[in-house]
Amino acid sequence: MASTFEVQDISFSYEAIPAIRGLTLHIGEGDRIALLGANGSGKSTLLRILDALYFPSAGSVTFKGDALTEKHLQQEEFFLNFRRRVALVFQNPDVQLFNPTVFDEVAYGPLQLQWNKEDVIRRVDETLEFMSISRLRDRPPYRLSEGEKKRVALASVLVLDPEVLLLDEPTATLDPKSQSQVVDLIQQWKGTAKTVITATHQLEIVEDIADRVFVLEAGTVIAEGTPSEILSNTDLLLRANLIHAHRHSHEGVVHSHPHLHGHSRHEHEH
């Protein structure tokens, strides 16, 4: 399978605080990946590095054979090409909705890539239709619900039909209905050439959105595997702070059970 991202032993720090240390991974075309980790594990930072917004202080990142360095991104042609092919959906939709109306927001990408006016309008309306938000066309972002904002954010990147989708906690802060809509969308891309990399800490969606999982902890990959492999490895999940252990007592004996809330009912032994 063709390679999409080759990340080789990268490190990155915010001021003096290390966020990524010695991280290596390989992602192929059409892969659906989940980056699993607790807050602070470095998954958001990794996504930004993959989107060439941050550049590692050590190691290398290549996208389809091209090195993602600051110098390379200064070249206009490569820049525009990359920005069209790789898209990042931020965790906080408010930062991604910086245009006056929904229409303007979705039109922003094509406009920056210098499409002509008619194509922009046509494509934007198509995308709004696809995401079922056509009625929000002229709405300003401060009058949207969380679910609507998320759909606009998705529309604003899908309008360019990118090859790679980087999703940062796409279901956080959403109500269950909106969550399932997002998950459905990601499932649609199964088997297509689109590469989808989702960073999340919500274990319950992992099986639906990914075929391969990387577990992150303290800025590095501590495990890799299929969803069922990873999700059944409770020690690993505990270590990565993705599940927690409650203590409770029965008739004078104290038990400790690692489990996760919101997952399907589970039985445990006493």
Place this chain on the structure above:
Amino acid sequence: MSRHSFLESTLQGFTRAMSKALQSEHAATQPGLLQQLDPRVRVIGIFALVVSVIICRRLEAIAAILLVAIAIAVASRVSLASLAKRVWLVVLGFTGVIALPALFITPGEPLFTAPALHLSISVQGVRTAVLLVLRVETAATLTTVLVLSTVWTHILKALRSLHLPAEIVTMLAITHRYVFLLIETANQMFESRQSRTVGVLSGSEQRKMTARTAGVLLSKSIELSHEVYLAMLSRGFRGEVRLLTDFRLKPRDYAGLTAFLFTGCLAAWMGR
């Protein structure tokens, strides 16, 4: 002003700002006179009338423009009651009060004297006070009608097509968009502090709290700007901003523009 009420005032201010914004959006969708004109024509036309208000030297001419402004307001489905509340009373309370001493201290021929109080109102004083108040009222009416009848994005695009630099228009757009987010954030911060405050705070404690809230808001704002920057980069921003403007002038726009400019010039000439 009592100890807690300064917080109340601030919170009320926030609510007022939000409701003004909503009011704007509502009025802009009405099928009125201004709404049917190209936004550029509206901006230029209203601006021309405001300029003629400033140029006029005679009360009668300014009063005439005020009547025109009211007529435009009515034709554009802007309620006179909301205009009164939002503009006329406010201006009266502010400029009206400021103009009051002018009645007494402007030198000139006395109109009315109260010898016991050593007070004298001059003709010039009356004229200047009325002139000022009328000017301010008329200009404010015009700008409010423009703002109420025009969607913000259209104002921006009108400014852009009138050759305001793209960066400035982009900054205005982004600022406007995030004002509401920050108002909401500040609102929440103040409300939570309000509910956590037991008893009455001293003046300096209140000041500290206000400054601290402003400080937190600043940190959040700077962080927000970093994130927005990354989001813009991610979608192809390289320093230049491209906007979509698709206004086309129709015959009624030419007619409207002519009407505005003619009225403005006529008033300025008659009021010279």
Place this chain on the structure above:
Amino acid sequence: MEEENPVEIDEIMHIPDGYLSPSTCATLYLFAASGWYAALKRIKQLLATRAIPLISVFAAFSFVVMMFNVPLPGGTTGHAVGVGVAAIVLGPWGSILAISIALAIQALFFGDGGITTLGANCFNMAIVGSFTAYGVYRMVAANSKLNSRQRVLAAAVAGFVAINAAALVTAIELGIQPMLFHDASGTPLYAPYPLHVAIPAMMIGHLTFAGLAEAAISAGMVSYLQRADLGLLRGVSGLAQTPGPIIAGASPERSQGRLWWAVALLMLFTPLGILAAGTAWGEWSSADLMNPHTREQIGAASGNHAPPSSVPVGIEKLSNLWTAPFPGYAPRFIKSPMFGYLLSAMFGVGFLVLASLLARVVGREWPRRNLGS
């Protein structure tokens, strides 16, 4: 422009349409536009592509801070403009843009504040305010550590002086209106109060309310940032270094440049000095003492002592002998048109110095880190 405060004169800093003549508006628009142009160029050189979101969001922040009621001594409240903080965090050029944009939003979207006077308001608060705040802050803070008390004091003084400088410039603009623009019978056509009324009236309001509010907010925020986010106090060069594409940093101010700022500020301030020497407090006409509104103001400015209920005979007499010179100064000038011209001239020279500084700054080349672009 909300009225929460019985003494509203301090809020006339945002001049509405109708107070200034067309030529005044046009002139000030020109001044403001040159300031905007220079600021935009400079801030793009300092921050490159980062400038747009940073200035925009900061402008939104300023807008919201302008809405805060700042509790002041005496149980009153005032409003800050935020120019102190803006100048400290963004530097003078960023501050010019951020405050101007906040004012523009106020006028264009909320319909508060005049559109013919937007240039004037931006010139007064955003340009004069920013340069003054920045200059005073740098002078008082000198080379003290970022987290020292000296910085907090510097912020307070900078905010206070900046607001009063803006108020003074505003007062001058308003005060020269009746002298320059009146009809044949002597009726003022725009702002009706001459300099000797406008200046004391504006300055009293700002020295006691808006100036203190600005000082409180500026000092309070610097104090907060010293504990919570020290990096923001490093100024605009610090902002350029956050993660993301690296751009060329700003070069440090040369001390020689600071001297020129000081000169320019002094020239802008000289008119204030002349008046202060004549003690603006106390220079009320008998009409002022009788008017209930100004009585309130006088009372508030006099440590909350109510002024006498009838015009003291002494003041009555002095009012008529207003032109008699006091020992040492020459208030005889004050009522004459010449004084207005003198003030304008000082102000103009001060502005010319600033303009030449602007020109120098815009034309200057910095050492740039070559990024292969």
